[in-house]
Amino acid sequence: MSFFQVNDKCNGCLACVQNCPATALSYRDVGEKRKLLHNMPRCARCGNCWRVCPQDAVEFQHLLNDQWDEVATMDLLRCVVCGEPLYTMDFSDTLADKLDKNVENLCSLHRKTLPMDTWKRVTPKKTKPKEVEK
Numbered sequence: 001m002s003f004f005q006v007n008d009k010c011n012g013c014l015a016c017v018q019n020c021p022a023t024a025l026s027y028r029d030v031g032e033k034r035k036l037l038h039n040m041p042r043c044a045r046c047g048n049c050w051r052v053c054p055q056d057a058v059e060f061q062h063l064l065n066d067q068w069d070e071v072a073t074m075d076l077l078r079c080v081v082c083g084e085p086l087y088t089m090d091f092s093d094t095l096a097d098k099l100d101k102n103v104e105n106l107c108s109l110h111r112k113t114l115p116m117d118t119w120k121r122v123t124p125k126k127t128k129p130k131e132v133e134k
């Protein structure tokens with residue numbers, strides 16, 4: 001998918017193609033048509049095409065606005081004591097599968113109140129504190 005788009009003011013002058021430092025823009029003449037092409041993996045998102053276009057035709061502003069695009073939405077689990085957001089329900093399921101038992105939904109503060117053996121059971125291996133790994 002390409003995020004580079006041009007509006008109907010584009011007249012095919014190719015200034016963007018000639019000034020793209022990443023050779024991410026090109027064109028192809030097919031029959032009686034000239035196609036303007038963009039290669040997203042090559043694109044450095046530098047915005048130069050947007051700056052040099054004499055027609056103000058490049059619709060690239062959304063990539064320069066430092067905005068966040070939502071790519072996934074998942075159900076969140078919270079600490080059963082205080083309601084602090086913990087992790088996703090899917091992550092909890094993965095953890096439960098690996099540990100072969102359900103994980104208690106507790107934040108780090110309330111997890112500390114549990115006995116150490118419970119702490120070992122509910123904490124993912126990668127986040128185990130060093131003293132616990134001994």
Ligand code: SF4
Binds near residue numbers: 025043
């Ligand atoms: S943003 Fe930069 S690298 Fe991407 S197409 Fe435009 S000029 Fe080329």
Ligand code: SF4
Binds near residue numbers: 014053055
């Ligand atoms: S520089 Fe602007 S007008 Fe020229 S081809 Fe590129 S987008 Fe179209």
